[in-house]
Amino acid sequence: MSVSPSLLPLSVIVTRLRAAGCVFAEDEARLLVSAAGTPADLTALVDRRVAGLPLEHVLGWAEFRGLRVAVDPGVFVPRRRTEFLVDRAAELAGPGAVVVDLCCGSGALGAALVAALGRAELHAADIDPVAVRCARRNVAAVGGRVYEGDLYEPLPAALRGRVDVLLANAPYVPTEEIGLLPPEARLYEPRVALDGGADGLDVQRRVTAAAAHWLAPGGHLLVETSEHQAPHTVEAFARHGLLPHTATSDTHDATIVIGTRPTPA
Structure with missing residues (x-):
């Protein structure tokens, strides 16, 4: 189940991500919302990204040549x-x-x-x-x-x-x-x-x-x-x-x- 943006307004997430230096804040915000199972999950995901963790480590996957590839914390993110x-x-x-x-x-x-x-x-x-x-x-x-x-x-x-x-x-x-x-x-x-x-x-x-x-x-x-x-x-x-x-x-x-x-x- 994904979290409704209304539970944590998308604009708030985007603002936090942009302030943290995320160039593609809007795209990242949508991905984080879709990955969250509860409002608490969403808050935790956003906090981790704002703290500087790679988006792929936060989500647990990276897109690579059309595949969704699992990427665990501490693993090199495919470019x-x-x-x-x-x-x-x-x-x-x-x-x-x-x-x-x-x-x-x-x-x-x-x-x-x-x-x-x-x-x-x-x-x-x-x-x-x-x-x-x-x-x-x-x-x-x-x-x-x-x-x-x-x-x-x-x-x-x-x-x-x-x-x-x-x-x-x-x-x-x-x-x-x-x-x-x-x-x-x-x-x-x-x-x-x-x-x-x-x-x-x-x-x-x-x-x-x-x-x-x-x-x-x-x-x-x-x-x-x-x-x-x-x-x-x-x-x-x-x-x-x-x-x-x-x-x-x-x-x-x-x-x-x-x-x-x-x-x-």
Whole structure:
């Protein structure tokens, strides 16, 4: 049951949200009203949002590529710009593809890709146990499995050389720039999902170094990065035997690098 706006006037909610710095206060107010079961619930939801919690953590879900993805407190919130990475992955894969989602967070990328393909063998992994618990709910809904551990370490050995699409939305914010992130990310999302080391590319390098061993011939690794980091990511891909190219989207304000394992001559 949703709460009638008259129990807590929508205008009051909007005013409180706007004063707290919420740019889309009207849209957020409507979402909070629809999520509340009682007037007390609504007050609590608004209070949490005004206190600075990400809207997705307050609601318990995020919209990602048409899916409603569960997002628990303390879990990285999937960004809308990352939909571009899934769009490109969907163009490269076919139904029945073997998909791995590393640094999966909530599992949004893998779940959205399977939804786009209609059928796929999905495996996902994350080092954060809180993220893994959340991802299992989202990934199980599309028939996939989630493993807890560092990058490739927890994956079944039988996947080596079989992966058609490897998604790795690894953290790529340089350590010194973490403090410049919006408070919603800096205070409420796990640092392990944000901090990419001195130049932001530490985790990407580790993903890239082993990718060719897991990809099938003709398989693809896709990572999100920034425009100024992309040339360094391209160099790393080439150094580890992948054929790289960069793709950008003005609509999503996104930059990704795609690396393909060559097929035997």
